[in-house]
Structure formats: structure tokens, C-alpha cells
Amino acid sequence: xxxxxxxxxxxxxxxxxxxxxxxxxxxxxxxxxxxxxxxxxxxxxxxxxxxxxxxxxxxxxxxxxxxxxxxxxxxxxxxxxxxxxxxxxxxxxxxxxxxxxxxxxxxxxxxxxxxxxxxxxxxxxxxxxxxxxxxxxxxxxxxxxxxxxxxxxxxxxxxxxxxxxxxxxxxxxxxxxxxxxxxxxxxxxxxxxxxxxxxxxxxxxxxxxxxxxxxxxxxxxxxxxxxxxxxxxxxxxxxxxxxxxxxxxxxxxxxxxxxxxxxxxxxxx
Amino acid sequence: xxxxxxxxxxxxxxxxxxxxxxxxxxxxxxxxxxxxxxxxxxxxxxxxxxxxxxxxxxxxxxxxxxxxxxxxxxxxxxxxxxxxxxxxxxxxxxxxxxxxxxxxxxxxxxxxxxxxxxxxxxxxxxxxxxxxxxxxxxxxxxxxxxxxxxxxxxxxxx
Numbered sequence: 001x002x003x004x005x006x007x008x009x010x011x012x013x014x015x016x017x018x019x020x021x022x023x024x025x026x027x028x029x030x031x032x033x034x035x036x037x038x039x040x041x042x043x044x045x046x047x048x049x050x051x052x053x054x055x056x057x058x059x060x061x062x063x064x065x066x067x068x069x070x071x072x073x074x075x076x077x078x079x080x081x082x083x084x085x086x087x088x089x090x091x092x093x094x095x096x097x098x099x100x101x102x103x104x105x106x107x108x109x110x111x112x113x114x115x116x117x118x119x120x121x122x123x124x125x126x127x128x129x130x131x132x133x134x135x136x137x138x139x140x141x142x143x144x145x146x147x148x149x150x151x152x153x154x155x156x157x158x159x160x161x162x163x164x165x166x167x168x169x170x171x172x173x174x175x176x177x178x179x180x181x182x183x184x185x186x187x188x189x190x191x192x193x194x195x196x197x198x199x200x201x202x203x204x205x206x207x208x209x210x211x212x213x214x215x216x217x218x219x220x221x222x223x224x225x226x227x228x229x230x231x232x233x234x235x236x237x238x239x240x241x242x243x244x245x246x247x248x249x250x251x252x253x254x255x256x257x258x259x260x261x262x263x264x265x266x267x268x269x
Numbered sequence: 270x271x272x273x274x275x276x277x278x279x280x281x282x283x284x285x286x287x288x289x290x291x292x293x294x295x296x297x298x299x300x301x302x303x304x305x306x307x308x309x310x311x312x313x314x315x316x317x318x319x320x321x322x323x324x325x326x327x328x329x330x331x332x333x334x335x336x337x338x339x340x341x342x343x344x345x346x347x348x349x350x351x352x353x354x355x356x357x358x359x360x361x362x363x364x365x366x367x368x369x370x371x372x373x374x375x376x377x378x379x380x381x382x383x384x385x386x387x388x389x390x391x392x393x394x395x396x397x398x399x400x401x402x403x404x405x406x407x408x409x410x411x412x413x414x415x416x417x418x419x420x421x422x423x424x425x426x427x
Contacts, residue, residue: 018280022272053275079275092274099274103282135272141286184289199271205286214286220272 002194006251010107012263013147015140015217015250021115021239022099024133025230028126031095036080039093042121046114047082047091054078091118098122105138107267108243115239119232128230135222136242140250141205143214147261153179154215157258162187162202162217195241196221198249219249270345327353331369334386338379347385354389363397366390371400375411380422383408387426 040050054077079094088104091114100115122128142157144150149157155167155176166182169175186203199220206213221242228234251259278284330353333346357366370390375383387405394401405426412419 017283018278020272020274020279022274081274081279090274090279094275097275099272101274101279103280133270137272139278139280139283141283186288201271204289206289207285208287209285213289216286216288222272224270 001192003245003248004252006248008247008267009251009264010267012265013261014105015142015262016105016138017141018101018103018139019105019111019137020099020101020139021111021136022097022134023119023122023131023235024097025122025128025131026096028095028128030126031093032077036093036125038125039080039121040082042125043082043091043117046117047084047089049083049085049087051081051083052078053081089114093118093122108240112236112239112243116232116236119235123230123232130227131230131235132226132228133222133224134226134235134238134242135220135224136239136246137218137220137222138246138250140217140219141214142217142254142258143212145212147258149258149261152257157255157261158215159253159255162253193221193245195238196223196245198245200249202253217250217253219246221245270343327356328365328369329353334382335374335377336379337377338381342379342381347381350382350385351389354386358390358393363393367398367400370398370404373404373407375404375407380408380412380415380417383411384422387423391426 077094077096079092082091082093084090086104088102090101092099092101098118098121100111100118102111102114105111144152144157155163160167164185164187165171166177166179166185169177171177182204184204186201188199188201191198191200199222201216201218201220203216204213205216223238330349333350354366370386373383373386383404387401387408390398390401405423409419409423412422
């Protein structure tokens, strides 16, 4: 499927809270056995901070107030996070993937070269020959209060297909289903696009401390189950194609009212 | 498996938000739920199943419990087991769950599966799950035999 194209814009009130790209590869035991000091040396100028994480198998049991996190299972692999001083950028390395995360995304021209730096370092230092999964994920968080739309219902801001049954007004004796009566709404759909798969997760989110409400549009473009050569040019092209879809998906998920409120600024494609 | 950098989020803002969940709704089983439950296997002993008088139940997921792990398990491998068990517990199939716990061969199953079984059934271990305590004991012994830290892995279950 090809996506409907929209004008390329950059939002002044950017709802993107996180963008992450990841390339997975068959496990490199060298990264498990030795500290990635050479990798750090390559990145240290731009990513001087280091945090490590033991990637564990965490399982959520139950839901709501009854949920239990079974997180004390055997440890797995170490993830090394190399972080920029402003903590807006992070390159992560484990024996199974390299990833770039950005929390202040502005444009692809900033993001893509940083990802390629990480990929080049992996290719050079660890002679990775193949990749198995590649993904580029855009997580948009829409908080109405932040954009002057506090009293505007979601149905006037989001595409009807996102809201689904929560706007099935034929269910109610009244004119429409009150927003306050929608206790939870979360959906996941995966769609085969022309060059990748889109995993679209969306729904109502709440701030843990206050219960404030927002809406998440989480678009994950990926290719998986691959055994493809770790060719940097080819990987770059894949990521470029993933990126080319991102704006269209978000724009297709929102209505003109919200689009305008976010302050769209035209950018050249 | 979503695209991640090994954690849920890097953004501090994002960490404060989570998908809204319905709070503490009773786990009542409705007739519609019953229609969704399908018998797809046999319990592993010769006891006559109460499924003769009640809706049948899908235990196809139990095969996964007994599959020897040839690679490290991922959450996606375990979720069907937790979901299957949870469905049975929600439908008050305690006797059937107890028989499944009895039939677990700890020497064959992956440790993650064993822990998932114990943790999922932990909240109702005082229901008629007569074999829960024995399974816990057997799992602890098995983890020890595999040179794993049973005390840490099973923390909170004793």
C-alpha cells in the first residue's frame, strides 16, 4: 500500500516526544565478552555520558491496579547507552542491536547522520555482516492543554478511525458518548506498506502522578525476519524510506484543527 | 517486538505517561466470554474434566510450557502462556489449572516459563491449587540444579 502524501511540515509545537531507530543483528559475542571501549572512543566527543542497562525479560501480569511486574528474572544482555551532554541524543549498543534515540527531534537531516555514525562504528569495529530487523519509530504525545485546546474534544482533533467505538454515538441514548465515560482506549494495527510494515499503536494515555489525559500516536516503521547484508548504503536507503512515510501517517491521523494548532511550518522535501 | 533501544523510553516526559487502563473492573465471566473459549487439547491425567458440564477451555498454550528452550525466551514466547492461564483463572477453572500445575515437568521447561506459571497463579495459590506449593518447591530445586539463583528469581513467592 502507498500512503497518501501531504505537504511536508515541521510543527512549532512539536508533538514528537521520542524518535528511535534500531538495527538488530545476529548476536555478537564479542560485545558480551568485552567492554565496548573502542566504540565509546569513536563516539565520546558527541556522547560523553555512559549508562548501562541489563536488558531483562520483564513480564507484566494482570492489568490496572492488579498488575504485577515479574522483573526479577535472569539477567540477559547489557545495553550500553552513550548519551549527549544535553541528554537529547543517545546511541545504544548491545550484542544484538545498535539504536539511536532522540527526545528533541527537529529534522531528519540531524537524525540520520547520527544513526549512520553508530552503524558505521558497529560495522567497522565488530565486522557485523548481516542485519535481522530494522525499525524507525515516532512517538507523538498530544496534550491538549499544551497547545491551547484544553476544552476541544478528541473527536474534533483526531481522525475518526483512531477513536473507533469511543465515538459510536449510536450506542447512547444521548447525542454522543461523553469523553469522560471512555475509561480506556488503546489499539494496535500493523499494515503492510510498500517498503516496510507500519505498526501503529494509538490511544488515550494518562500522566501517572496527576491523571491528566493525552493521546499517543506511536508509529513504528520496520522490516523484520531479515537476513540481509549489513550494507550501510542499503540500510540508509531503508531508513530514508521509513522516514518518508512518517509525516504522512501522523498527518492522516489528525484533523485540520489539530494540525493548525500545532503550528505547521512548510519545509522542503 | 517494537523498535526500541532496549528500554521503554529515553524521554523523561514519555516515562510519565502510560496508556489508560480500566481500573479494577470485576473479572466477571459473561456468556459472551464462554462462547470464545474453545477446547483444543486434553488435560494430562485421566480425571474426567468438568468441561463436560461447563464450557470447554483452550489449553493449547500449555504445549509451549513443556517445550525445551533452544534459545533465550522473549516476552512474546511467554505472553500466550500467561494469557491462557489468566483466562482459565478468570473463568474459575481452578481444578483444571491445578492439574496443569501438577503435570509440569520442571526438568523440561525453560526457567522463564516456570516462573511465569508460578507468578501468574500466585494470587490464587490459596484457592484449591493444591499443587502450587509443590511446583514452587520443584522449581526451586530445578533452578538450583541448573546453577541459577533460585532465591532471587523466585523472590516474593515464598
